[in-house]
Amino acid sequence: MSTVIIVVVLAALCIFTVYKYVKKLRYGGGCCGEHEPAEKKVKVEDRDKSHYPYTVTLTIDGMTCGNCARRVENALNRLDGVWATVDLGAAQAKLLLKKQPEEAVLRQAVRDAGYAVTAIRQGDGQH
Numbered sequence: 001m002s003t004v005i006i007v008v009v010l011a012a013l014c015i016f017t018v019y020k021y022v023k024k025l026r027y028g029g030g031c032c033g034e035h036e037p038a039e040k041k042v043k044v045e046d047r048d049k050s051h052y053p054y055t056v057t058l059t060i061d062g063m064t065c066g067n068c069a070r071r072v073e074n075a076l077n078r079l080d081g082v083w084a085t086v087d088l089g090a091a092q093a094k095l096l097l098k099k100q101p102e103e104a105v106l107r108q109a110v111r112d113a114g115y116a117v118t119a120i121r122q123g124d125g126q127h
Helices: 002-027 068-078 103-113
Strands: 053-063 084-086 093-095 117-121
Touching: 002 068, 053 103, 068 084, 068 103, 103 117
Parallel strands: none
Antiparallel strands: 053 093, 053 117, 084 093
């Protein structure tokens, strides 16, 4: 009888573990995506780098996982004339822009996503 109880407990534990693992795969295991599906990537329509004469690097505070980086990247890519890629490890977003960057607009987009820009470095226009 005790063997049956042990087997049932182990089976329940296995089912619970598999359930949690599948949930983590489906919804992400990051700080901001545990209870909701991961945000879909916003794709930039114009992917011709020659159309983006300006470059900017933003240093961003508060990103702790891939979902955070995706949120920031999406917020910036939703702006007209911006092509952003975020490097979570460096805590930076590298932006290509079609027109002269407006720092206040860039800061607000990142702030609206829930993060903070701590530094803005404008590039030399070379990519």
